[in-house]
Amino acid sequence: NAGVTQTPKFQVLKTGQSMTLQCAQDMNHNSMYWYRQDPGMGLRLIYYSASEGTTDKGEVPNGYNVSRLNKREFSLRLESAAPSQTSVYFCASIWDSGEQYFGPGTRLTVT
Amino acid sequence: KNQVEQSPQSLIILEGKNCTLQCNYTVSPFSNLRWYKQDTGRGPVSLTIMTFSENTKSNGRYTATLDADTKQSSLHITASQLSDSASYICVVSANTGFQKLVFGTGTRLLVSP
Numbered sequence: 001n002a003g004v005t006q007t008p009k010f011q012v013l014k015t016g017q018s019m020t021l022q023c024a025q026d027m028n029h030n031s032m033y034w035y036r037q038d039p040g041m042g043l044r045l046i047y048y049s050a051s052e053g054t055t056d057k058g059e060v061p062n063g064y065n066v067s068r069l070n071k072r073e074f075s076l077r078l079e080s081a082a083p084s085q086t087s088v089y090f091c092a093s094i095w096d097s098g099e100q101y102f103g104p105g106t107r108l109t110v111t
Numbered sequence: 112k113n114q115v116e117q118s119p120q121s122l123i124i125l126e127g128k129n130c131t132l133q134c135n136y137t138v139s140p141f142s143n144l145r146w147y148k149q150d151t152g153r154g155p156v157s158l159t160i161m162t163f164s165e166n167t168k169s170n171g172r173y174t175a176t177l178d179a180d181t182k183q184s185s186l187h188i189t190a191s192q193l194s195d196s197a198s199y200i201c202v203v204s205a206n207t208g209f210q211k212l213v214f215g216t217g218t219r220l221l222v223s224p
Contacts, residue, residue: 098142
């Protein structure tokens, strides 16, 4: 039982490049989330998926797209990276009881 | 506006000492309050979850309290260990039919030998 896994762990992009952050969970959770964490700020919700086949915008969705490929996987795509997207990205899933589990994070730098 | 404020921003204590971290929130309608521990370079890990009716909840040396009337919570760490050095994040969930979580900015704790 690996919990929530994310790939890659680190990534450096040039402005304008695109990439997809991958997230998978093996706990059979319905809901999955993408957050970003910036210095001096709390985690901010980018997108979430309440269940397989549905996705919704969170607090800071601009510049991002998501895909809930199946119950296990929830990917985050940056179509044209900008320096403002330099951040640490966390994927999370949540159990019905409300217990939320986070992945180890992806540290992204956009130059 | 839904907000979660934590204090202090950072704290240094000696190993073996106790400490208390504070959290004030203005999230409404309230569903539950969580405390997470985040080690450097890792994702947050849940310590406690408290609903409206719970005043206190313990997890080993961690004890969280909740006063829903004053909208305040605290996390008390007893007999601190070096491994307690981390950021502690207070998170409040709004009952909107979906788990909308509002995160505090965290208290960075350093336990010194």
